[in-house]
Amino acid sequence: MPHSKKILICDDEEGIRESLKLILCDTYSLIIVDSGEQAIDTLSKTKDIGIVFLDIKMPKVSGMDILKEIRKKHPSIKIIMVTGYKSVETAAEASRLGADGYIIKPFKSETILETVQKNLK
Amino acid sequence: MHFNPHTILPIACLIFALCCGVFVLSKNPKAPLNRIFFYICLNITAWFSFYIPFNFNTSESTLLLWFRISYCFISFLPIMCFTFITTYLNAPQNKLWYQVNSSIGIIFCLISLFTPWMVKGVSYYPWHPYPTAGITHPLLIIHCAYLAYFTFKLRLDALKNKTISTKSKSHIKYMSAGILVLGGGALDFIGNYNIPFYSIGYISTAAFLVIVTTAIVKHQLMDIEIVVRKSLVYSILVTLITLIFLTLVLLTEKLSQNYIGYHNLFNSITLSLVIALIFIPLKNKIQSIIDKIFFKGTQEQIAHENAILKEKVLQTEKFKAIANLASGIAHEIKNPLTVLQTFSEHLPQKKDDPEFIKTYQTLVPKEINRINALVQDLLAFAKPSQPQFETINPNQIIKEVISLASLQANNIQIKQNLEEDSTTLKADPNQLKQALLNIIMNAIDAMPNGGTLTIETTLSSPKASVGNPAYTITISDTGHGINAQDLKHIFDPFFTKKHNGTGLGLSITKDIIEKHGGTISAESKLTNGTEIRITLPI
Numbered sequence: 001m002p003h004s005k006k007i008l009i010c011d012d013e014e015g016i017r018e019s020l021k022l023i024l025c026d027t028y029s030l031i032i033v034d035s036g037e038q039a040i041d042t043l044s045k046t047k048d049i050g051i052v053f054l055d056i057k058m059p060k061v062s063g064m065d066i067l068k069e070i071r072k073k074h075p076s077i078k079i080i081m082v083t084g085y086k087s088v089e090t091a092a093e094a095s096r097l098g099a100d101g102y103i104i105k106p107f108k109s110e111t112i113l114e115t116v117q118k119n120l121k
Numbered sequence: 122m123h124f125n126p127h128t129i130l131p132i133a134c135l136i137f138a139l140c141c142g143v144f145v146l147s148k149n150p151k152a153p154l155n156r157i158f159f160y161i162c163l164n165i166t167a168w169f170s171f172y173i174p175f176n177f178n179t180s181e182s183t184l185l186l187w188f189r190i191s192y193c194f195i196s197f198l199p200i201m202c203f204t205f206i207t208t209y210l211n212a213p214q215n216k217l218w219y220q221v222n223s224s225i226g227i228i229f230c231l232i233s234l235f236t237p238w239m240v241k242g243v244s245y246y247p248w249h250p251y252p253t254a255g256i257t258h259p260l261l262i263i264h265c266a267y268l269a270y271f272t273f274k275l276r277l278d279a280l281k282n283k284t285i286s287t288k289s290k291s292h293i294k295y296m297s298a299g300i301l302v303l304g305g306g307a308l309d310f311i312g313n314y315n316i317p318f319y320s321i322g323y324i325s326t327a328a329f330l331v332i333v334t335t336a337i338v339k340h341q342l343m344d345i346e347i348v349v350r351k352s353l354v355y356s357i358l359v360t361l362i363t364l365i366f367l368t369l370v371l372l373t374e375k376l377s378q379n380y381i382g383y384h385n386l387f388n389s390i391t392l393s394l395v396i397a398l399i400f401i402p403l404k405n406k407i408q409s410i411i412d413k414i415f416f417k418g419t420q421e422q423i424a425h426e427n428a429i430l431k432e433k434v435l436q437t438e439k440f441k442a443i444a445n446l447a448s449g450i451a452h453e454i455k456n457p458l459t460v461l462q463t464f465s466e467h468l469p470q471k472k473d474d475p476e477f478i479k480t481y482q483t484l485v486p487k488e489i490n491r492i493n494a495l496v497q498d499l500l501a502f503a504k505p506s507q508p509q510f511e512t513i514n515p516n517q518i519i520k521e522v523i524s525l526a527s528l529q530a531n532n533i534q535i536k537q538n539l540e541e542d543s544t545t546l547k548a549d550p551n552q553l554k555q556a557l558l559n560i561i562m563n564a565i566d567a568m569p570n571g572g573t574l575t576i577e578t579t580l581s582s583p584k585a586s587v588g589n590p591a592y593t594i595t596i597s598d599t600g601h602g603i604n605a606q607d608l609k610h611i612f613d614p615f616f617t618k619k620h621n622g623t624g625l626g627l628s629i630t631k632d633i634i635e636k637h638g639g640t641i642s643a644e645s646k647l648t649n650g651t652e653i654r655i656t657l658p659i
Contacts, residue, residue, distance in 0.1 A: 015484050019459055023463060104455075
């Protein structure tokens with residue numbers, strides 16, 4: 001039975017969206033969007049979203065800006081940043097802006113599942 | 122007017138100071154060092170202006186006033202020189218200390234102007250009148266010495282700093298030499314105390330101006346060690362030649378006084394003309410002798426050191442570019458790797474799930490192709506093949522590229538406005554096609570909902586343009602445009618705002634155009650479209 005809280009996946013790459021869907025779809029209800037603007041729109045319209053997986057590098061508006069926006073309006077939602085850049089500065093910046101976790105691509109399925117379990121306690 | 126030949130060189134120095142100041146300021150008006158040097162030159166100009174009234178039948182009261190005004194400027198010269206050195210050395214500037222010393226300069230200035238305590242009178246020497254020191258004059262000398270001490274202390278501290286480069290140390294020695302030479306002008310203070318000492322401050326001032334102007338304008342990137350030695354030796358040479366000239370003038374005047382009459386201008390002018398005519402060849406001859414004796418191989422040394430410096434700069438740039446490239450590669454390759462990793466992890470459990478298999482079959486080959494395309498682009502970027510030049514008809518190439526691109530240009534109107542067909546130029550046809558295709562595909566991607574793509578060519582003739590004739594290709598679209606911040610980076614490797622781009626297309630295009638001896642530029646505004654202009658030599 002899927003968890004009561006939903007997971008929002010926001011990434012402009014189809015492959016990443018499908019990968020996260022493959023890992024999580026058996027256990028969780030998922031909402032999948034391909035842009036930051038859609039993510040903000042979905043969060044304003046949908047309740048019970050517990051976690052957001054948010055890509056950092058996206059065209060038009062970057063993941064960091066979307067993170068700031070989401071944090072302002074939804075302080076209790078857990079936000080996990082997903083990125084290919086492994087840098088202390090980016091991780092620190094994400095943490096400063098209110099991210100609850102940081103995942104580096106390519107990621108293992110266990111890592112994703114553990115992150116979700118930890119943040120949806 | 123009563124012409125005094127002893128004022129020729131000081132007035133020449135006055136004009137020289139003004140020219141140096143304006144010249145250095147014009148080179149970089151915003152640089153603090155250039156500005157301070159300009160103010161110093163203005164100060165020196167004002168100071169030396171007191172030689173001007175010696176050519177007129179000026180009354181003692183007017184002379185006294187003129188001396189007092191010139192001392193107003195002299196009062197500020199030490200603090201200005203100190204500011205110059207601290208700016209040059211990027212030394213910390215204690216605000217209070219500056220305020221105190223500037224205030225001392227202001228006090229001396231006011232004393233000079235309104236009281237007889239700085240300049241109490243006029244001493245008449247055979248060569249020209251001279252200001253007589255008042256009771257506060259020694260304080261001015263002490264203030265100058267005090268600031269000179271701190272200047273050299275700063276210099277010593279800077280030289281002791283182990284982290285500064287050898288080049289910077291040479292720069293500091295150079296500037297110190299300039300200030301030291303200027304300090305030679307302090308000998309002029311002797312004449313203020315009723316001691317008939319011929320003032321030669323303008324010689325050291327001229328040498329200081331030459332050294333510092335050269336340092337600021339010409340030798341910023343060279344090893345100054347050699348220039349320091351050269352400039353000092355040449356300054357001494359100029360001083361010696363000038364002294365010889367002065368001695369000759371004085372001797373001639375003495376002879377004139379005895380045999381012809383003192384007010385004979387003709388002798389002084391003739392002598393000045395002779396000296397002026399032989400000065401330059403004499404100076405050049407002595408310079409070349411000194412070069413051979415002391416600075417053998419100097420030009421080769423400088424050229425060699427410049428080459429080493431250039432190589433170091435190029436290497437640093439190369440390492441920076443490699444670091445950026447590695448970072449970009451890592452990032453671009455991680456997305457496809459994530460997909461391959463996740464789907465291969467789930468394959469054992471999900472191999473009988475038709476939906477999984479369908480997604481697998483769609484995504485995995487696509488991501489593998491993506492990695493392959495990245496590798497191909499990287500190879501093209503990292504090891505671009507040299508263009509195989511042949512005579513081509515650029516219109517023909519453009520038409521072929523448009524024909525290729527139009528297969529993907531749904532809802533896009535393509536307009537062509539091409540120059541006459543007879544134009545030819547030297548280019549690699551395949552590389553040029555690739556370059557143009559990259560730009561046109563970007564333009565098409567920028568118009569997902571349709572729009573207009575315009576390709577224009579113009580030919581600038583030798584008469585119409587300055588320089589060589591050129592063939593210009595302009596590709597413009599009516600797409601979403603690029604913001605000003607991103608526009609600066611569009612030719613950077615891995616810079617992309619597209620979902621599926623490697624970010625190398627325009628970097629490769631730029632490389633191709635530059636290898637063809639051409640230039641590429643872009644203009645764009647958000648929602649107004651983008652225009653890329655390529656210019657190729659004919």
